[in-house]
Structure formats: structure tokens, C-alpha cells
Amino acid sequence: MVGITKKNIAELITQPEKITDQQLSxxxxxxxxxxxxxxxNxxxxxxxxxxxDIAYHSQLEKAAFSLCDRKVLYKYIHRPALIEKIKAVITEDTDPQNPNPVIKDDDPQLVELEKNIVSAAINLSIQKEVATNSASESLQLEKENIDLSNHLMPLTSWLSPTGNNKKQPFNQEELIENFISGKKEKQQTPFFSPIESAKLSLIDSEEFVTETLAEIxxxxxxxxxxxxxxxxxxxxFPEKNTFFASRIRFIQEKSNYK
Incomplete structure (x- = not known):
């Protein structure tokens, strides 16, 4: 049985359709x-x-969980031209003295070789993803802190009875006039939630469209x-038009939406 090497992992990333049954195992x-x-993943x-393969959807969930950016996963699966960047991460960590260490089933050092092949290269990829996201998040938090500091007031200003934040007198006539003219009080802007914002961005993305999302x-x-x-x-995916059309008809019949 032919084992997995760094070279054929890199080749499979660029040409996954050439994987053999032994390599898949x-x-x-x-x-x-x-x-x-x-x-x-x-x-x-x-x-x-x-x-x-019937296991595609369950494996896709595992891959989405282990990657920082699901858009990258979507583009890799549906746009093969973008995989060169992933291939570069693998080749960066290749040992020049032994670029193609073969892993065989009967090799007593199988586990150690797997760690040398996979752990260094794969973890390097993950570390780069985490570092990129961490830097982006740090810049965003720093910007938010600067914006917030411009609106903060000293505690003594809020507590001082002589401060500028005196309560305005109640104007009944103005309240009635605003009601008659149809004016409404300005609604409070909801507090920014990065998690909810990320969910909305992911769901409404023009690129992230899958059958799973449609069924959700x-x-x-x-x-x-x-x-x-x-x-x-x-x-x-025009080759699946018949299936997609049947799903659209089903949804229209279910919801009377046309």
C-alpha cells in the first residue's frame, strides 16, 4: 500500500480528483x-x-468547524484555482534533505512520521490563519476603544449637581405637537454584537450559498x-438544475410563495 507523503498531499490539494482508494483510506x-x-478536513x-460521496455533508461540517473562515472553505471546494495558496503553506515546511518521506504501513515509526509530515505543515497553516484573524480583531478592538473613549464622560460629571447634564424641563405642548404631526422618538440603536454581525454576514453573503443553508x-x-x-x-451547478427546480416547486407549494 502506497503511503501518504508531503509531495502527494500537495498534489492532492491541487488535483484531488486523482486520489486513489489507498490514498483516500x-x-x-x-x-x-x-x-x-x-x-x-x-x-x-x-x-x-x-x-x-454520501459522507460529504458531515465532512463539510467538520471542515467548517476547524477553519477560521468558511468562505475560504467554500471557495476551495468550488473554485480550484485558489488552492495554490494552500499548497504554498505545505511546501514551505518541506525538509530539503528529505522532501518526500514515505510512510508505510509496516514502518515501526509510522506515528512519528505522521507527526513530522502533518503536524508541522498543517499546524503552520492553522497558526497563520489564527495570526491573521488575531491581528484583524486587535485592530478592530483598538478602533472601537478609540471611538468609545471620545464619548466617555468622567464619573464626577455625571454625579455633579452643577454639571452640564441638567434635566430638561418637561414640555407638554411640544410633546402633543410632535404626536399630532406624526413625529416619533428616535429608536435606540441596538448594541453592536460581533457574533450576530458575523452570522448575518455569513447568511447574507452572495458567495456562501449551499443546499444546507437553503434548507435552514x-x-x-x-x-x-x-x-x-x-x-x-x-x-x-447547472448539472443539478432538475433537483434544484424540484426543491423550488416544493417550497412554492408549501408556502404558496410565487
Whole structure:
């Protein structure tokens, strides 16, 4: 049985359709040994996607959990041209004296070799993702702190009875006039939530359209959005137009949405 090497891992990232049954078995084993490796999980999801394997959706969830940016995962699976960047991460850590160490089933140092091949290269990829996101988050937090400091007032200003924040006298006539003219009080702006903002950004993204997301909208009763996603999927994957069209008809019949 031919083992997995750094070279053929890099080749499989760029040409996953060429994976053999033996290599697939080794890849599944490596992904199980390193469940938090975004690269291995993404590669396995890509292979399952190409072969229409029934395990694709469950593997896609694992890959999405182990990667920092789900858009990167989506583009890798559906846009093969972007995988050169991932390949570069693997080749950076290749040992020049032994660039293609072969892992065999009967090798007594199998576990150690797997660590040398996978741990260094894959963890380097994860560290780069984390470092990039951490730097971005730090800049965002610093900006928010600067903006917030411009609006802060000393505690003594709030407590001082002689401060400038005196309560304005109640004007009954102005209140009645505003009510008659149809004026409404300015609604309070909801507090910024990074988590909710990320969810909305992910769901409403023009690029992140999947069958799973469409079915989530169906379960939530968001039938127009579900139909819109299936219409986009028909453009992206014309070979599945019959299936997508049947789902659209089902949603329309279920919701009477046309």
C-alpha cells in the first residue's frame, strides 16, 4: 500500500480528483488522528464533493468547524484555482534533505512520521490563519476603544449637581405637537454584537450559498431566501438544475410563495 507523503498531499490539494482508494483510506485515517486540522478536513471534504460521496455533508461540517473562515472553505471546494495558496503553506515546511518521506504501513515509526509530515505543515497553516484573524480583531478592538473613549464622560460629571447634564424641563405642548404631526422618538440603536454581525454576514453573503443553508431557511420559514439560494445554485451547478427546480416547486407549494 502506497503511503501518504508531503509531495502527494500537495498534489492532492491541487488535483484531488486523482486520489486513489489507498490514498483516500490514508487521508481518512490522518483526518481522524488530527480532527482539528483545517487542511486535512477541507481536502477530505473536497474529495467527497467530487465523488458525490454520501459522507460529504458531515465532512463539510467538520471542515467548517476547524477553519477560521468558511468562505475560504467554500471557495476551495468550488473554485480550484485558489488552492495554490494552500499548497504554498505545505511546501514551505518541506525538509530539503528529505522532501518526500514515505510512510508505510509496516514502518515501526509510522506515528512519528505522521507527526513530522502533518503536524508541522498543517499546524503552520492553522497558526497563520489564527495570526491573521488575531491581528484583524486587535485592530478592530483598538478602533472601537478609540471611538468609545471620545464619548466617555468622567464619573464626577455625571454625579455633579452643577454639571452640564441638567434635566430638561418637561414640555407638554411640544410633546402633543410632535404626536399630532406624526413625529416619533428616535429608536435606540441596538448594541453592536460581533457574533450576530458575523452570522448575518455569513447568511447574507452572495458567495456562501449551499443546499444546507437553503434548507435552514426553509425550516425557519424564510421561503423567499431559500428559493433565491436555489436559483443561484442552479446557475453555479447547472448539472443539478432538475433537483434544484424540484426543491423550488416544493417550497412554492408549501408556502404558496410565487
Amino acid at each position: 490514508s487521508l481518512v485515517s490522518l483526518a481522524n488522528n488530527y480532527p482539528f486540522s483545517g487542511l486535512l 477541507a481536502l477530505l471534504a473536497k474529495v467527497y464533493h467530487l465523488s458525490n 431557511h426553509v425550516k425557519q420559514g424564510n421561503y423567499p431566501k431559500a428559493i433565491k439560494i436555489y436559483e443561484k445554485l442552479m446557475l453555479k
